Amino acid sequence: MSTPYSTSGAVPLAHDAGRDDTGPRIRRIETFCTPLIGFVRVTAEDGSSGWGQVSTYNSDLTCEILHRQVAPWALGRGMDALEDVIATIPLREHKFPGTYLRRAMAGLDTAVWDWRGKAAGQPVATLLGGTPGPVRAYASSMRRDITPEDEAARLRALRDRHGFDAFKVRVGAECGQDRDEWPGRTEAIIPAIRKAMGPDAALLVDGNSGFSPARAIEVGRMLEQSGYEHFEEPCPYWELEQTAEVSRALTIDVAGGEQDWDIQQWKRMIAMRAVDIIQPDILYLGGMVRSMAVARMGAEAGLPCTPHCANLSLVTLFTMHMLRAIPNAGRYLEFSIEGDDYYPWQRDLFLADPYGITDGQAVVTDAPGWGVDINPEWLARSAYKSSEAA
DSSP states (O other), X not given: OOOOSSOOEEEXXXXXXXXXXXXXXXXXXXXXXXXXXXXXXXXXXXXXXXXXXXXSXXXXXXXXXXXXXXXXXXXXXXXXXXXXXXXXXXXXXXXXXXHHHHHHHHHHHHHHHHHHHHHHTSBHHHHTTOOOEEEEEEEEOOOSXXXXXXXXXXHHHHHHHHOOXXXXXXXXXXXXXXXXXXXXXXHHHHHHHHHHHOTTSEEEEEOTTXXXXXXXXXXXXXXXXXXXXXXXXXXXXXXXXXXXXXXXXOSSEEEEOTTOXXXXXXXXXXXXXXXXXXXXXXXHHTSHHHHHHHHHHHHHTTOOBOOOOOSSSHHHHHHHHHHTTOTTBOSOEEEEOOOTTTOGGGTTOBSSOXXXXXXXXXXXXXXXXXOOOBOHHHHHHSEEEEEEEO
């Protein structure tokens, strides 16, 4: 194991410890991280443990927040008290609202779900009220630095190799203010992908907050003419009124919500029907407890839920379990097609790859918890820190 970047610290028991807690209590919370990814291990007083993950990107910062602002409220609490702990942390840390606190909470939440599954001998999907089984996936491109012709060629290869029948590409430029990645790319790629993949393929695009309402509606009309069915984050995600304007103007489904961590923002988004498809990201939002709450809000409003999961860390596996459990699961699982050449930090994370795609489907197995083991060699190379109950 590499030398810890901070020594282990004893943390006083959470102020709410003992309230409605039964079963094993949380004794230790450990993080293993790089700047890009951070795994979390939660260990109970009896030595049993579970694995989770904070959100990717700046994960070293997020892990520090976990130890300072999440662990003190969780240590000493029972594993069954997770829902109460997750509700309590934003209240106790009310001076620090924002995405980093939720990204850190997600590490605790997902590790406890793994512990619960292992303790029960069941996959998390079952604990959430669902069943193991297949999930239809769409091949999700993360790239804009690619010509329409080259993008079409690699999507065809994925179709032939893995049986994908649904595909997502990028249009515009990320937060581009109506600029394209290069002039004319959006107008070229929309018909090119339809022509290459044929009339029966399900096609989706992601605008990544790139357009004004007027331009988004213009692009949406092109998408409708080419038979696309999903237009993601057409306008700046923080401008809900702009997205709602686009949703009202188009017949294509408008999707969004991946960036949103605030439950009040989710309530507003759903109440105003800003989108046709909700897309919570389990790790941006704060874990499975909060993501299931958002999915339930969407279900009550009649909106399908197609969560965001844009890399092959644990977030896609978490999402697979969620999709097998919610009543308003969208048509697909987002499945990143970017390999080690594009995301080299994804290499060697797990002892066995949980992401085999056959006939365009991923599979949630009946293995307990998340059903995956973190690679100990990766852990040994990571930066380590531990918080323990006093």
